[in-house]
Amino acid sequence: MIEVQHLTKRFVGRTAVDDLSFEVGKGEVVGFLGPNGAGKSTTMRMLTGYLPATMGTARVAGHDVFSDSIRARREIGYMPESVPLYDEMRVVEYLNFRAALKGLRGRAVKENVGRVMDLTGLKDVQRKIVASLSKGYRQRLGLADALVHRPRLLILDEPTNGLDPNQIRQVRSLIAQLSTEHTILISTHILTEVEMVCRRVIIIHRGKIRADDTPENLARSSRSAGMLTVEMKAPAEEATDALQGLVGIRRATAVPSAANGGWQQFEVKLDTGADPREEIAELTRGRGWPLRELRANQATLEDVFVEITQRD
């Protein structure tokens, strides 16, 4: 659905997007992550044909977004970060206008506007002036606009930006619902949202792709993955040596600040794929060291994001 080859965008004095290449297949839901200024919005703007590239190519549904921009844009539903709307129009008028602009005619306009208003919960406010809508409804209207012409690709730039937790949950479930019909490229700062909705994550930093995998694989590759936390009542030095003597353990470290009433916490770095929890339990039993915690650390997407974006 999306094919990007060596896409580069330079502004005066800075390179916003630097030699980006990736593909997104039909039906994929891809989280496009990165810190502010990483080049996410610039990439999205290029994919929608709004910004020309300095170098490289981008195709959407087989159409070059630069040389065959109108055809490419027909396939895209785009929701910009700031959700710009015409404040003086009514909700239903705005959607009618956008539907007609995107090539729908006659009955198709009415049907599709009705469909997206149902989908996004705008029916109750359809006669309201856009200027009087709350932030949550404006966001929904932006989403309805992106969906109205049944695009094959949805590009959503921070769709939950500025929403309260309830509204975020609503938009998230809506996106999950949409993922059955559309290919979705979604940019957001809320990483739990990505873990829940996206089956693939691209992390971009300083205009370059730094990671491209499933959220699970990325979490597994994190530095904090492959670690165990062990808490037991044992002498620090002796226990460290004993742990390091077990197969599958690369390094064990006593955490000094965690010593409390004789309880000692250890951080254990494992060899790739190793899981010596059973052996550790037997060791503590054999030595008579009371054990109160033995936990495999789960790295989150947030850990990966922080590692990647703070590496440079």
Added chain:
Amino acid sequence: MRTFYILLTKELRSFFLSPVAWVVLAMFMAICGLSFSWSINILREKPQDQSIVQWTFVPVWFWLYYPFLFPLITMRLFAEEQKLGTLESLLTAPVRTWQVMLAKYFSAVIFYVVLWLPVLAYFGILTWILRGKVEIPQGALVGSYLILFITGLFHLALGSLASALTKNQIIAAILGFAFILLHFLIGVFVMQQAQDHQEFRPIMDYVAIKGHIESFASGLLDTRPMVYYTSGTLFILMLTHQVLEYRRWKS
């Protein structure tokens, strides 16, 4: 063409939903009504060299309001869209930049034409009241409308260009006014020079807007100003298109 029509309809709606448009319309009707009744009074007192058409369309205060009219009409055209960011959602729909630009420009042209329509009604009513007692010079009326239309096209294009150059409506209005004033002053300068230097006369015939309006209002139709304003309008619209593309590219 369909896309253009959709955009034009939307623009016209926006125009007539904007309070500025109604204020301009009301003020303009007041000025024109005043000019018309004033011209009737003048002609009632004693015979004049100029016709009622000239007194109405080009009264002594014409240049005090005419240059302000265009920035007021055009200032929001692109500046507002750029400020609100709606240009991005507009140009990521399957729409071309020139379609957006022309739809906005022609909505301004239609509004400008609407402004002048009541004056035509004044002459219609006067003709009906006088019924053959006094002849209203038809040529002067056609000439006045023609020159106001073609200079209007040109000035609206200048205003559109000013609006495309900035996100701020006030700056767009000031810039638009500056462009129109500059064009007017060039015309005045060339007219003055033409009095002493014959070689300036052909240039004057093209660029002196004051002279054009006065001669057309007297019923004298000249094709040179028509060519000048039409080609000038096209050039400025092309420039506006380029400015919009440039601003989009560097956004």
